[in-house]
Amino acid sequence: MPQEADGPADELALRPLVLRRLPERMAVAVRSRGGNEEEMRRKCYICRARIPPLKEMVSSLLSCRAHKQQLEFNNDTSSERYHGVCQSLKQVEKEVGKDWDGVTVLEDGRKPAVVMPDYIHNAAIGVAPNQFSNGSMPIEQKIG
Incomplete structure (x- = not known):
């Protein structure tokens, strides 16, 4: 016993x-x-x-890598921002794991994917409202 x-x-x-x-x-x-x-x-x-890691973990890993690469491209490696990005990249790599194959991800079925509207994306990258990529006109011009 x-x-x-x-x-x-x-x-x-x-x-x-x-x-x-x-x-x-x-x-x-x-x-x-x-x-x-x-x-x-x-x-x-x-x-x-x-x-395998979650999809959100992989996207944050890729985002941190891209941000670090952009700061290195701009030769901004001595700033506090660069060191913060390096620390967050190290933390995310620790969470994802060193032996991840780079392809397999675990889908989280509880949360639906969020789709960003085109007008928010265009405003973020600085595209003027009359320069839409699909050729459509803004709603204000169609009505008025």
Whole structure:
């Protein structure tokens, strides 16, 4: 029969055996699987295959890389902004993982994709309202 923990010392001794960050149904004994806690969080609890990153994590990784590359292109490598981008890139790369294949992503079915309207994109990049790429006229000109 298994013994129950007699006090706080016994509970602390058992604590490293179970991953605390996973849900109850996914908790796995670290020592029995032969891996550390960081490795086990990124693996499937059934087949031990690596879980791919979320689509949002990949987009933030690509965004950080592009921002860093743009700052390097502008020769702005000594600014605080560049160092902040490097720190955020390091954090995102840590979350995504070093062994990511660059292709496989995990779809999050709970959140629908957000589509940015064309007029917001055009305003952000500085396109004048009468220079639409699809040749359509603005609504104000059609009505008036």
